[in-house]
Amino acid sequence: xxxxxxxxxxxxxxxxxxxxxxxxxxxxxxxxxxxxxxxxxxxxxxxxxxxxxxxxxxxxxxxxxxxxxxxxxxxxxxxxxxxxxxxxxxxxxxxxxxxxxxxxxxxxxxxxxxxxxxxxxxxxxxxxxxxxxxxxxxxxxxxxxxxxxxxxxxxxxxxxxxxxxxxxxxxxxxxxxxxxxxxxxxxxxxxxxxxxxxxxxxxxxxxxxxxxxxxxxxxxxxxxxxxxxxxxxxxxxxxxxxxxxxxxxxxxxxxxxxxxxxxxxxxxxxxxxxxxxxxxxxxxxxxxxxxxxxxxxxxxxxxxxxxxxxxxxxxxxxxxxxxxxxxxxxxxxxxxxxxxxxxxxxxxxxxxxxxxxxxxxxxxxxxxxxxxxxxxxxxxxxxxxxxxxxxxxxxxxxxxxxxxxxxxxxxxxxxxxxxxxxxxxxxxxxxxxxxxx
Numbered sequence: 001x002x003x004x005x006x007x008x009x010x011x012x013x014x015x016x017x018x019x020x021x022x023x024x025x026x027x028x029x030x031x032x033x034x035x036x037x038x039x040x041x042x043x044x045x046x047x048x049x050x051x052x053x054x055x056x057x058x059x060x061x062x063x064x065x066x067x068x069x070x071x072x073x074x075x076x077x078x079x080x081x082x083x084x085x086x087x088x089x090x091x092x093x094x095x096x097x098x099x100x101x102x103x104x105x106x107x108x109x110x111x112x113x114x115x116x117x118x119x120x121x122x123x124x125x126x127x128x129x130x131x132x133x134x135x136x137x138x139x140x141x142x143x144x145x146x147x148x149x150x151x152x153x154x155x156x157x158x159x160x161x162x163x164x165x166x167x168x169x170x171x172x173x174x175x176x177x178x179x180x181x182x183x184x185x186x187x188x189x190x191x192x193x194x195x196x197x198x199x200x201x202x203x204x205x206x207x208x209x210x211x212x213x214x215x216x217x218x219x220x221x222x223x224x225x226x227x228x229x230x231x232x233x234x235x236x237x238x239x240x241x242x243x244x245x246x247x248x249x250x251x252x253x254x255x256x257x258x259x260x261x262x263x264x265x266x267x268x269x270x271x272x273x274x275x276x277x278x279x280x281x282x283x284x285x286x287x288x289x290x291x292x293x294x295x296x297x298x299x300x301x302x303x304x305x306x307x308x309x310x311x312x313x314x315x316x317x318x319x320x321x322x323x324x325x326x327x328x329x330x331x332x333x334x335x336x337x338x339x340x341x342x343x344x345x346x347x348x349x350x351x352x353x354x355x356x357x358x359x360x361x362x363x364x365x366x367x368x369x370x371x372x373x374x375x376x377x378x379x380x381x382x383x384x385x386x387x388x389x390x391x392x393x394x395x396x397x398x399x400x401x402x403x404x405x406x407x408x409x410x411x412x413x414x415x416x417x418x419x420x421x422x423x424x425x426x427x428x429x430x431x432x433x434x435x436x437x
Contacts, residue, residue: 052079052336055105056325057095059088063295064288064356071352075343079336099123099328106331107340110150112141112322112392113400119144125329127151127338130345138363141321141392150324151341154353154360157319157387158209159378161289162282163275164301170194172281174377178249178308185258188281198280200271201263201414204407209318210259210284210307211250211410212390212403217309217316219246220390225312229393235435238428240421247420249309254414264414276300286319287357290374304359304377306386317381320389321363397434405430 054076058065065083072081084105086094092114098104099118108124118124126147131138138152167174170192175181185196201207212220219225219242231237253259263271275283276296282305283289293300306315325344331337343349350362351369359375361368361382371379381387391403409423 052076052333053082054079054107054333054337054340055082055084056107056109057084057086057091057098057105058109059086059091060109060288060356061085064291067352067355071343071349072340075349076340079340099330102330104328104330106328106333106337108326108328109153110324110326112324113396115142115150115324115326116144116396118326119147119149123329124149124326125334125338127327127341127345130338130342133345133365135363135365138321142324150326151345152321152363153323153325154350154357154362155319155387156286156322156389157317157359157378158213158284158286159317159359160282160284160305160307161275161293161302162305163278163280164303166194166278166281174303175305175308178310178314181305181308182252182256182258185253185256189257195274195280196258197263197282197284198271198274199263199284200266200268201259201407201411202265202267204404204411206284206407207410207414208403208407211247211406213307213316213318214249214253214309215243215246216318216388216390217307217314217386218249218312219243220388221313221316221386229390229395232431233393233395233398233435235432239424239431240428244421244424247424251420259414261415264411272296287360290358291356302374304375306378306381313386315381316386316388317378318389319387320392322389322392398431401434402427402431 062069062083069081069083072079082105095104095108095110095114099121100123104123110118110124115124119126126149128148130151131142131148134148134152139148142148142150142152162174166172170188172184172188172192173180175184188194188196199206199210201210220228225242228237228242231242232239250259266274271283272289272292273296274280276293285292290302293302306317308315325341327334327337327341344353345364347362347364347367350364350367354360354362354369359371359378361371375382391399394402406423406427409418409426410420412418413420413423
């Protein structure tokens with residue numbers, strides 16, 4: 001009898017535990033049961049006060065997003081926006097990981113290669129209907145399988161910035177040709193005691209782009225040069241055959257100490273500080289460089305110059321359609337995020353993006369914004385279509401690794417560890433390896 005009573009008590013206890021557990025289970029919210037990414041989305045819901053909470057991933061800091069934030073606040077007063085900053089050097093692998101476990105932000109800053117990659121993986125959604133009014137250049141950059149996968153930002157570019165106040169104070173003429181440029185650099189260094197250039201070449205991309213910009217003005221705009229990328233991607237040419245003969249200007253700039261060893265050792269912040277403080281006459285960069293200069297010295301007067309060459313077209317700027325805003329296919333607020341991208345595809349939205357990227361231009365057809373006089377020095381290049389990113393025509397397998405390795409090899413040249421010829425030989429080895437395994 002006693003054992004039966006104990007058994008009954010045990011059964012009652014088990015039943016009670018089951019009832020309590022079931023009640024707790026039924027009372028749990030979806031946030032308590034979901035994966036980490038879903039929990040994050042539910043947190044977004046509460047952080048937004050029940051309103052759409054749109055997260056935007058970017059490698060740009062607050063100072064480069066001022067007008068965009070103001071535009072979004074005005075257009076979407078009921079939305080809450082969070083900009084998720086990740087340093088550019090780590091941005092792609094972190095975003096790749098977030099996309100893989102469905103924890104990425106709703107709207108994603110991406111360059112051309114990232115957009116092509118994730119259009120193929122299916123992690124980003126097509127935005128074709130929003131992009132009908134953009135140019136063929138934008139479609140070529142961001143389309144995949146006849147669908148468009150990003151709303152284009154305004155154009156990216158790199159040019160030469162010079163200190164107008166310093167030039168006027170020291171009586172330095174503004175160059176308008178390759179020989180004038182070299183002469184000015186020699187005069188600044190040998191006579192005025194001023195460093196001609198302050199630039200960081202710690203990033204292989206920065207050094208690679210400097211070389212490509214010079215060759216762009218010499219070769220890439222010629223009839224033969226414009227088809228270099230197409231021939232390269234199909235193994236029909238080499239850097240040694242077509243690119244190397246036009247590196248004489250680059251080697252000449254090293255001889256005149258325009259490019260120096262210390263440019264490899266200093267970081268971008270130090271290079272910028274030297275330029276803004278008047279220790280150097282010129283620097284190289286794009287829209288973000290201008291923003292940084294003005295943040296550091298709002299009263300500084302600066303102008304722009306193209307990259308010069310001795311032959312060919314003689315002057316050009318490097319850049320192109322290399323930045324878009326994509327839609328996370330697994331966004332909780334996908335319809336709201338699509339509305340945001342739709343607003344950014346309008347002339348008003350593009351103007352907000354352009355205002356944060358001075359000197360750039362929209363890819364909307366029949367829409368143009370008037371840049372300030374700072375960019376008069378490169379206006380001719382823009383008007384005549386001499387803004388070109390050669391690596392974009394090399395093919396998706398070659399674009400990034402070859403552009404990066406070109407910079408790495410040229411770093412060795414700057415440090416006098418190898419010759420330009422040896423550097424180009426190594427680049428051709430890499431191209432062959434990628435194309436043929």
